[in-house]
Amino acid sequence: xxxxxxxxxxxxxxxxxxxxxxxxxxxxxxxxxxxxxxxxxxxxxxxxxxxxxxxxxxxxxxxxxxxxxxxxxxxxxxxxxxxxxxxxxxxxxxxxxxxxxxxxxxxxxxxxxxxxxxxxxxxxxxxxxxxxxxxxxxxxxxxxxxxxxxxxxxxxxxxxxxxxxxxxxxxxxxxxxxxxxxxxxxxxxxxxxxxxxxxxxxxxxxxxxxxxxxxxxxxxxxxxxxxxxxxxxxxxxxxxxxxxxxxxxxxxxxxxxxxxxxxxxxxxxxxxxxxxxxxxxxxxxxxxxxxxx
Numbered sequence: 001x002x003x004x005x006x007x008x009x010x011x012x013x014x015x016x017x018x019x020x021x022x023x024x025x026x027x028x029x030x031x032x033x034x035x036x037x038x039x040x041x042x043x044x045x046x047x048x049x050x051x052x053x054x055x056x057x058x059x060x061x062x063x064x065x066x067x068x069x070x071x072x073x074x075x076x077x078x079x080x081x082x083x084x085x086x087x088x089x090x091x092x093x094x095x096x097x098x099x100x101x102x103x104x105x106x107x108x109x110x111x112x113x114x115x116x117x118x119x120x121x122x123x124x125x126x127x128x129x130x131x132x133x134x135x136x137x138x139x140x141x142x143x144x145x146x147x148x149x150x151x152x153x154x155x156x157x158x159x160x161x162x163x164x165x166x167x168x169x170x171x172x173x174x175x176x177x178x179x180x181x182x183x184x185x186x187x188x189x190x191x192x193x194x195x196x197x198x199x200x201x202x203x204x205x206x207x208x209x210x211x212x213x214x215x216x217x218x219x220x221x222x223x224x225x226x227x228x229x230x231x232x233x234x235x236x237x238x239x240x241x242x243x244x245x246x247x248x249x250x251x252x253x254x255x256x257x258x259x260x261x262x263x264x265x266x267x268x269x270x271x272x273x274x275x276x277x278x279x280x281x282x283x284x285x286x287x288x289x290x291x292x293x
Contacts, residue, residue, distance in 0.1 A: 006116065008055060008116060009054065009055055010054050011053045013050065013051070013089075015089055017089060017124045018125075020097035020124055020125075020127070021127060021128045021130065022098075022121050022129045022130070023040070023043065023100045023129075023130050023131075024117075024129065024130070024131040024132070024179060025040035025100075025101070025102060025132040025133075026085070026103060026104065026175055026176070028104050029105055029133070031134050032134045032195075032197035032203075032206070032209070033197040033201060033202055033204065033206025033209045034205045034206070035132075035134030035206055035207075035210050036195070036213060038207060039195075039210035039213040039214050040100065040132055042227070042229050042230055045229075047092065047098055049089055049090030050088065050090065054085065054086050054087075055084075055113070055116070057082055057083060057085065059112075060112075060113055061104060063082075065107060066083045066104050068083065069081040085103035087099055087101050087120060092224045092225060094224045096222075096223055096224070101117065110178055114178055115182070118182050122188075128189050128220075129183050130191055130192070130193060131176035133176065133192055133194045134196075134206075134209045135197065138199060139198050139262065140255050141255070142259055145211075147162050147194065147195050147213060148162055148163050148164050148165060148193075148194050149163070149193055150164065150177070150194065151190060151191040152184035155180075155183075155184065155189045158190075161220050162193065176192050195209035207233040208238070211234055
């Protein structure tokens, strides 16, 4: 790979990685219950990663939309912290190599960004790429969080490990959808894992979704990932939601209805337990309008 192809990146190291998994979670698109971002934060803490490379934020980021953070001490402006898109590297609990792509979703030049990311993956012989996401769904908080997948045709077999939504769905795309297509062209297996977050808690932290994402990530990739830091937070969140629902008869009736629907399909195939494309589109539209609460 010629180095000039990476002119929009700055490499700070070049470790001898062995067939790493690349995990992607970029901020800016849908993340109901902060499920994906909390999962990635927990994962990064466990990996103890080092910085591999940064992207040219002047080229990819709208700095008026994603402003730097200024630090002021006693009226004196001391520093600016600029948003950064980074690739980190580390190892899982058994020493397997892992790459993670974190930071804000690019505002500009998606095609160039996809080319760079796929070239980095090729440079390190990446064996699998997994994106993390979470979306609002008509499901009760009293049942386990389901995780489904999206993937390009070339990686359809990966969907058998988690299930998918039946039917057709058209929604605005995040950068991970574009990366799916880019990695398909590069012939690298790729899938995005999506946690289904109860629509009525989609605007509050929902660590149950984060734990489910990490469990599914471990199952799909074979990585050793500890989701236990999220378990205590999930138990506390469950108690808070239980209290909110109990104190509101209308919410209690809604949850009971969702439970009935979920229990009617218990024991059937995973696909039967998932909402239709129309249901997902309706919940997603409500979430993006800020009505899912």
